[in-house]
Amino acid sequence: MFFKKKKAEGEEAEELKAQACGPEGxxxxxxxxxxxxxxxxxxxxxxxxxxxxxxxxxxxxxxxxxxxxxxxxxxxxxxxxxxxxxxxxxxxxxxxxxxxxxxxxxxxxxxxxxxxxxxxxxxxxxxxxxxxxxxxxxxxxxxxxxxxxxxxxxxxxxxxxxxxxxxxxxxxxxxxxxxxxxxxxxxxxxxxxxxxxxxxxxxxxxxxxxxxxxxxxxxxxxxxxxxxxxxxxxxxxxxxxxxxxxxxxxxxxxxxxxxxxxxxxxxxxxxxxxxxxxxxxxLPREKVRPQVDLAGQGEPNKDEVDLEKSAEQDLDKQPAEEPPPVRLMCLVMLSMFQGYASMVGPLQSAYKHRLGISTDGTDAAHAFTQAAVGVHYGKLIARLGHNVIFACLSPWTRVVIAMVFMFVGVTIPAFLVFTLGWDWVGSVFIAYILSGLGLGIFEVTFLSVITPLGRTTKAWAIVGCPMGFATINILGLTANSFGVEMVYIFYYILACLPIGLALFCRFAPRGSTQLKTANFGSSLLQARQWMPGMVPFFAAQFLSHFAMENWPAIFYMFHPPMVPLFGPHNDEHLMKWGQFFAITYVFIFLGDSISRRIAIFLSTPSLRRRLVYLGVAMALIGLGLYLESLAIAIIIPLAIFFVFWGNGTIYGLTAHHVDKHIPSEHNLASYSFWCFIGDLGAILGGVLVDNTHDLFCRGHKGPFEC
Structure with missing residues (x-):
């Protein structure tokens, strides 16, 4: 009788569950x-x-x-x-x-x-x-x-x-x-x-x-x-x-x-x-999903048992052959990071100038700087927030939503400010936080979605990040020097985003071929399986993003139209401001892109070897920051090259580590936390841009510098 009663209760529970997940009006x-x-x-x-x-x-x-x-x-x-x-x-x-x-x-x-x-x-x-x-x-x-x-x-x-x-x-x-x-x-x-x-x-x-x-x-x-x-x-x-x-x-x-x-x-x-x-x-939003038993009561269902398999069992299941690379995934990443590039560097300065904010030290300039940090706040919120707000959506769908956010964020300066002539400073905050939300959702989910396509595809995809910045900062500056207005660069970015979205929808794994990841709650409950090995990568990501987001301090250090190559008071060797930064962006692109492809293919069978490579990357970032502090223009490209080589190395090493040494069901959670920690460093770096500028400019003031 007892077992019959239990069986009846179970059938009733299943019936109620089926009713709860039935069609809705x-x-x-x-x-x-x-x-x-x-x-x-x-x-x-x-x-x-x-x-x-x-x-x-x-x-x-x-x-x-x-x-x-x-x-x-x-x-x-x-x-x-x-x-x-x-x-x-x-x-x-x-x-x-x-x-x-x-x-x-x-x-x-x-x-x-x-x-x-x-x-x-x-x-x-x-x-x-x-x-x-x-x-x-x-x-x-x-x-x-x-x-x-x-x-x-x-x-x-x-x-x-x-x-x-x-x-x-x-x-x-x-x-x-x-x-x-x-x-x-x-x-x-x-x-x-x-x-x-x-x-x-x-x-x-x-x-x-x-x-x-x-x-x-x-x-x-x-x-x-x-x-x-x-x-x-x-x-x-x-x-x-x-x-x-x-x-x-x-x-x-x-x-x-x-x-x-x-x-x-x-x-x-x-x-x-x-x-x-x-x-x-x-149809209902979804079928019955496995629920995490936070109270530790009740028997786990089949899906929960699968998520608790050991990392060793998961890592033994390596594919016999890697699938053919999908190189076009590079263009998907490129389209998004072109949008990100519009929020920093030359296009940010053009945006600021278009709003009529040209004098540093004013309340408007300060408001613009703080609003511009909104891109980092957006990223920070989205890195982990997408796991809660969009928990019912697949990572594939989240990538699509992220690209729409970026499109709307870039539309605000392109259409409302440059085309219609808005001068409201609040538009900066809205545009930047939307773009930050899009980028924050995109990067972690995109890296997770394309994991089944293999290491070669991911190696091509992650190069899209520096390529996006290079396209806007190098080619954009060059085109602007020939008289092309900045608004056309914004429209180019807008045109690329739908193309990137179409390529993603066409080639990204979906359905049965998509990586099966645990829900965020399950990954947190099983953090001991994957988080300890990620701690060194968290620290490296924090440092690299801090250094990269301090880059505008160098950008604002030199004033147009010329840059003194050998010191602020040396007026014999001058270079045009646009040419100098175009060359600097070339060094950024080379350092960041080459290092990513090398790092993701490095042989790192042991954690010790991975830590050694991480240490070398962090040392290069420290050396680059020191060279930047000397405020000598001729060595700035080399200093930036060191910083971004270190960043690219950290990125490639982390991508390889997560895909090979972290259980696949925790892939998305690992990327989410890793990018979240990086954004903390980025926010700190962005907030301290003015302080870094003042520190680097001590004793280096001249007609074209500081």
Whole structure:
């Protein structure tokens, strides 16, 4: 009886689990209506149940309603920006400008100016007693500025952000289930099946590639873009609202725009269409996944037992022959790191200049520098965060999402700033953090995804990183010296990203050929199997990224148009600024690319030998930093060569170590932690750029240097 009872309980649990992972209904809003209409009507037409005219009429009405709502949302947002937000921002800036002038002694000659022309005081001149000189209206307005009560305001801003992100997440979830999880079929005849136990409900079991493309472009992409823009616009409006009471009212008004499609669905859509939407179901997000028993209770399932096999068993299963190399993976990495190169070096300087920020030491210049560090914060968050936020998505899908993030991040300076003439410094933070998130997700997941393609493919792929920087920094500088505007280099980067994405989708392992990795929780629970051997690589990665991100300190050390080769006071041997840095970037490319290919093929059967090579690489980085500190231009290319040779060696050694000496199920976690530690070093290096610049410039100031 006892065993029968246990068996019955087990069967009941399996039944509940199956129900939890069964098909689910579409969201009852205009987007769900459009999906149901497109799928149902195309299926009916393909099966001969309805005519082409009837199909077009039904789909046209559903899509027309959705398009009208999108147009209404866009109109409201455009009007909000032009008539409300811009006015509010200008008013609050004007009030705060008067406050700054009076509080800092009413002497504008001692004050700096922001990129928008407003005054900002300097610390030694601030006097709290001057507050009494403000008129009563200004006092009241200043005290009602939302940022004067940061805790209260940030709470409201966080709630608004969660509200907007929830809608974006809902759209992403539906896209994954409709486009990624739903199988691709040849004909819409087989797109739906009758739901089990119901005569009215139908499940979408397959879609053609054309229908998936239409749904992505017509429904999901506009929705995500509108939500993201509304999120930004709402944050800007709430920050500029000069009243705490109005902040709450404005937040409610913003939510009204966000949920407009639900309101229209409930009031305009015919009841029959509502019923059709309700009776249209989609496949679940995923099948039953193995759960990690954190409490240590219950028997592990088969997948968990597999993840606990020893590293020795895994490493014995080496392939007899390595698959043929896929050299085009180099171009995938190249396209992403070209985007990264646009966030540092010459294009960063061009971006800064385009915003009208040309004088160092101003508040605007400081704000730009701190916003530029956003690329590193984005990377840092994404390195481990993708394992949580995108835990339900495969590494292959995460790579695609990462490349989309990078594309949007590069679009902001290319289109909004260089083409449309925006001068808002906040665009730097948005562009850089989006690009950082994309790069942070991409690098770790891409390295993991291409592991089954073999060591030769990975050797080609990792060379794409220095190639991306070389293409932008060497060829870009050269083209710019011949009169090519920087905006065209940005557009070139944008054109390359879709090509890289297409190559990845075509050649990257997927499905049964994809590397099977443990979920992040399992890897953490089994960290003793793989993390101790990674500690030396963590330390080396921290040092190399610190040194690389200190590179702008050298870049800002020499001022156009000339570079003194043998010292700051030697004006006999000068080289054009652009030519000097073009040569320097050649040394960077050679050091970083050659060392990666050599390091990944080095024979390192023992941990001791790998540590020796790591030590040599770190010593080269230290030597390079020392040579940089001498501030002698003629040896800067050699110093940079040493730094990047060390970095490339560390990269190649780590890639080989992870792929050969770390259990394959922990491959993704190893890369994630390794890159995360590197980003900590990068952030430290980026934050200390100004300090490093001042340190290297001591005693080396001249007309073209420091």
């Amino acid at each position: 579409l969201e009852e809003d205009l987007y769900g209506l459009a999906i149901a209409s497109i799928v149902r009507d195309t299926r009916s037409f393909c099966k001969g149940y309805s005519s082409a005219g009837l199909m077009i009429a039904r789909m046209g009405v559903s899509i027309m309603i959705l398009v009208l709502v999108l147009i209404l949302q866009i109109y409201l947002m455009a009007s909000l920006k032009a008539l409300v937000t811009s006015v509010a921002v200008n008013q609050i800036r004007t009030v705060y400008d008067r406050y700054e002038i009076i509080m800092y002694g009413n002497d504008t000659s001692r004050m700096a100016r922001t990129a928008n022309g407003f005054h900002r005081g300097r610390d030694p001149y601030f006097d709290p007693k001057n507050f009494e000189q403000l008129d009563e209206e200004d006092k009241e307005q200043v005290c009602q500025i939302p940022l004067s009560q940061p805790t209260f305001f940030m709470t409201l801003l966080t709630i608004w952000t969660f509200t907007a992100v929830a809608d974006i997440r809902k759209a992403m979830d539906t896209w994954v289930r409709i486009v990624r999880i739903t199988p691709t079929i040849d004909s819409m005849k087989d797109s739906m099946e009758q739901a089990e136990g119901s005569e009215e409900e139908f499940v979408i079991v397959g879609l053609t590639s054309i229908v998936k493309a239409v749904l992505t472009i017509v429904l999901f992409l506009p929705r995500i873009v509108v939500d993201a823009y509304l999120l930004w616009l709402g944050c800007r409006w709430l920050t500029a609202t000069p009243s705490f009471e109005d902040v709450i009212l404005n937040a409610v008004a913003l939510e009204f725009i966000l949920v407009l499609n639900n309101v229209i669905f409930s009031t305009v859509v015919p009841m029959q269409s509502v019923v059709d939407t309700r009776n249209t179901q989609i």
